[in-house]
Amino acid sequence: MRIRFWGVRGSIPTPPSSYELRDKIFNAITIALDTSLRPRDIPSFINMLPHEVKSFVGGNTPCLEISHGKRILIFDAGTGIRNLGKLFTPTPSKDHLEALENLDHDPKAERAAPEENVQPTLRLDLILTHTHWDHIQGLPFFTPIYSRNTHLNIYGHEIAEKKRYLEIQQSDPRLFPINFDTLPAEIVFHEFPATGLVLEPFTLDSLKLPHPGGSHAFRVRAFDKTVVFATDYEISSDAPDAHRKKDDLKEFITNADVFISDTQYSYRESHSKEGWGHSSALNIVEMAVECGVKRLYLFHHDPGYDDQKLYDILDKASSFARLLYPQSTLSIRLAAEDVIIDLTEE
């Protein structure tokens, strides 16, 4: 089972600034001054630099891949899904170019019938936590939907409503030039079953999360490993059924090997943003330790935080865990674009 982060930012895409880049160059040169770096050693020197010096945490909005062999589960269609799509269609496909050429056609026209005997060769499963814009805005730029070779299953709770919002964002050329109903890919919507779902080799179940407009967490199991993806939620102590909601979530994440959680705000900022539907790392760390989680990934980073602030939040969360729970073996990490976790090797 392999996990890959394609988008980790919350709310709005956040390209890194030139100031951030300069900071990273400064830090890299500072480290280089302590070495006798020769030009031919530069590639290996860059490789050994810490992640926070040589990479950006990333500004794309949520998209997560969990895969094994040919089974590819995609969670959410934030702007990160665009880069994932490039793996399957590195250049615009013939169907994509045709869709662009046919822009003048009646957008309500029926989807072109697939050529006889042509079966989609790429099957993808997209699971939506909810339809806040940061979780669906990448779909129009996901190139596999412009290919007749793609069969895309889209799962979610209250799927008819989710379908309606995906259609709306591609419903009018004044919003986006290509109409959802004319996409060449075979797209099938499925209600996420209350009893859970099996997409071999994965078994999935879900939990409703407290978030304005609603959101769902998903638990994915395979090969004796458990991964929980819970983004966009806030368990406010003021809510009338806060205890029950927290207990439900604690049961859901118990003994997870990997828990990917919304930790949008710093602890201080979370107080001024109560009711906005997001969490802070310190509260989540406490819960993760109590529930025997092995590895926690901080996710859905605030668009106002640069990398330095995010690593500061990570440091504080790790110190907090060490101080309050010295026996805990919880590992805390930042979800960052292109981080790959290979659980089959563990």
Ligand SMILES: [Zn+2]
């Ligand atoms: Zn979000």
Ligand SMILES: [Zn+2]
């Ligand atoms: Zn949301």
